[in-house]
Amino acid sequence: MADRWRVEVDRSVCIGSGMCVGAAPDGFRLDTARQSHPVAPEAEATESVLAAAEGCPVEAIILTAADSGEAVFPPED
Ligand code: SF4
Numbered sequence: 001m002a003d004r005w006r007v008e009v010d011r012s013v014c015i016g017s018g019m020c021v022g023a024a025p026d027g028f029r030l031d032t033a034r035q036s037h038p039v040a041p042e043a044e045a046t047e048s049v050l051a052a053a054e055g056c057p058v059e060a061i062i063l064t065a066a067d068s069g070e071a072v073f074p075p076e077d
Contacts, residue, residue, distance in 0.1 A: 002065035005045050005072055007038035014060040020052035027052060028061075042066050 007027065009020075016034030020027070027049045028036050043049050053061035053073040063072035070076075 002045055002067055002070070002072070004042050004066035005049065005063045006041060006066050006069075007043050007049065008041075008062040008064075009036045009038060010060045010062065011035045011037075013058045014056075015058055017057055019055050019057065020061060023052035023055050024048040036060065045072075 009028070014036050016030060016036065018030055018034070018036075020036050021030055024046070027039055027043050027046075029039055030036055049063065050073060053059075053063050059074055061073065064070060065072055
């Protein structure tokens with residue numbers, strides 16, 4: 001597994017549930033319009049960031065390996 005992930009939130013699908021902030025408070029924050037943003041474009045590869053991506057009800061969180069660009073979540077088929 002990569003040490004660092006590139007973290008993106010597709011704000012066209014984010015519904016502002018805030019679940020990602022609950023799962024990974026260091027990784028995500030909600031703006032005043034209740035849209036999620038990654039705190040930084042890259043994050044340490046942690047269970048909590050992965051849990052946030054997996055737990056997003058609309059799969060708005062996209063994780064890719066920072067070094068190789070390989071898909072982490074959603075996983076490639
Ligand atoms: S869990 Fe998904 S839908 Fe909810 S705020 Fe985070 S990115 Fe948006």
